Amino acid sequence: MNALSIGRRSLLLLSCLIFTRITAADPFIVGVATHSMNNLAQPLRSLELASVAGITSVRDDAFWSTAEPTPKQLRIIPQWRAWLNTASALDLRTMVILGYGTSFNGNAKPREPEIKIPYLNYVDYTTRQLGNAVQYYEVWNEWDIEGPSDARLSSDYVALVKDAAPIIRKNNPQAKVLAGAVTSAGIKGGFVDRMLAGGVLKYADGISLHPYVHCEGRDHNTPENWINWLRDLDRRFTSKAGKPVPLYLTEMAWPSHEGNCGISAVRQSAYLARAYFLARTVPTIKGMWWYDLINDGTVRDDQEHNFGLLNIDLSPKLAYSVLKAISPYLRDFTYDASNSLQADNVYKLAFSDGRERVMVAWATGRPRDEHVTAAAMKNGPVRVLDTEAAIQGMIDSPQKWTCNGDQCSAPVTLTEFPKIIRLSPGA
Structure with missing residues (x-):
């Protein structure tokens, strides 16, 4: 690795550290x-x-x-x-x-x-x-x-x-x-x-x-x-x-x-x-x-x-x-715009805290049947916090992830109440 590459890598690392400090200091x-x-x-x-x-x-x-x-x-x-x-x-x-x-x-x-x-x-x-x-x-x-x-x-x-x-x-x-x-x-x-x-x-x-x-x-x-x-x-x-x-x-x-x-x-x-x-x-x-x-x-x-x-x-x-x-x-959690969708009265907002990833999803107007995708969910139950029943917290829903290799999807019915859907295994 030449000196220029090392310099660029050091600058990138410094920028990441500064960004991390700013993010941590200002939740x-x-x-x-x-x-x-x-x-x-x-x-x-x-x-x-x-x-x-x-x-x-x-x-x-x-x-x-x-x-x-x-x-x-x-x-x-x-x-x-x-x-x-x-x-x-x-x-x-x-x-x-x-x-x-x-x-x-x-x-x-x-x-x-x-x-x-x-x-x-x-x-x-x-x-x-x-x-x-x-x-x-x-x-x-x-x-x-x-x-x-x-x-x-x-x-x-x-x-x-x-x-x-x-x-x-x-x-x-x-x-x-x-x-x-x-x-x-x-x-x-x-x-x-x-x-x-x-x-x-x-x-x-x-x-x-x-x-x-x-x-x-x-x-x-x-x-x-x-x-x-x-x-x-x-x-x-x-x-x-x-x-x-x-x-x-x-x-x-x-x-x-x-x-x-x-x-x-x-x-x-x-x-x-x-x-x-x-x-x-x-x-x-x-x-x-x-x-x-x-x-x-x-x-x-x-x-x-x-x-x-x-x-x-x-x-x-x-x-x-x-x-x-x-x-x-x-x-x-930090908002992830690149993996989020806001269109046609359907909202799927991605958030992550560095360990856990979630999708916050709802629909305005009539309920919608949608699919959410995630990686490596092992065909397990979809864990959801439904704000319509917020007191229950995050629970296993009746829906299950269907996986083809590491790529998984699951059906979810969206209403005007946001659902917080866990997209990462464990946690």
């Missing part, structure tokens, strides 16, 4: 929004249930109005520390929102110096006090909501991130700073495009989005149409920024209420599984935080009461059981 984030940082009615025991479900990050509010109830009298309430301590003990990465106004400032946004200066003082105090217990900070929440198409509003927001980010980094160098928390209306109104054009990525580590589609109408409110929209956005944002833009979906869900824009709790669980797996197919999407952990009430026809994974008494909804079943595959 996909399976997150959830909580309201227990400020709401005593939502016990911290719910964080244990989040951890049991395989959730790796929790997101909540450090309200400016709570930290500064009267001018220049700043505090950290005990409940915030209890939330952070509980999350840290469970190895949950925390995301804290720095936002909302104060009554003595008329609840105005910090756009002018007389409001921005006290806001930045609150940011400084809060991030110093909370320290390294926080891994992600969001600068405000849904700033765009009052004017999704307002260019001045987006410009003022970029200016706020420019001022707030250095303060956060000084007090917590390890934390990622996320900008935006942009609503669907803001995304459509060009708010993110204007943020990127304004250079927000000079100050922030990524863009956070709230790309809800549950009220988009029958043809546009499914996970599959949702991910097509996000892929278009990803291409657009990359073009605008001149580089891939890290995207954090810090709120996303379908509510299971009775009424306009609602779906059943059963379909909510199917949509959750499909959305999380589809999010894994877009490399720039770094994580998704389901909104939210606990239903906010018990009124069946109230949308805001029915987004959660848990009922208000902490009993699990079907969506919780599904997320618990699929979270190891979301976190620990």
